[in-house]
Amino acid sequence: MENTTLNVQGMTCGHCEAAVTSALKELNGVSDVKVHLSEGKVDVSFDSSKVSIDQMKEAIEDQGYDVVA
């Protein structure tokens, strides 16, 4: 299991937090997600043999948020 922190722009409220959390948790290989709304950060625990960071970024962007480096 690995951990990463993604920088996500545009999350403003609990709905946004829920949308990002569930989009990530739907990915096979993602085991835990913690959104830090005020900081625009998302901590993810994942199995890198099953899911890539690019797939996580795409899942977040599909919800309408930008992932920055």
Place this chain on the structure above:
Amino acid sequence: MENTTLNVQGMTCGHCEAAVTSALKELNGVSDVKVHLSEGKVDVSFDSSKVSIDQMKEAIEDQGYDVVA
């Protein structure tokens, strides 16, 4: 049919707009809802014989937002 504008605090994103809109539209007697997100205002067209402004305020507050005078 009557029209009113409610001042709603705490709406920050499209999810908030959708939550408030659908909560109001579920009320019998509400025919149209238009959220102005950046202004914190919600225009409602309604039949005052079927629904009261207090019922609308309660529906919005149930979604977690404050309605101010």
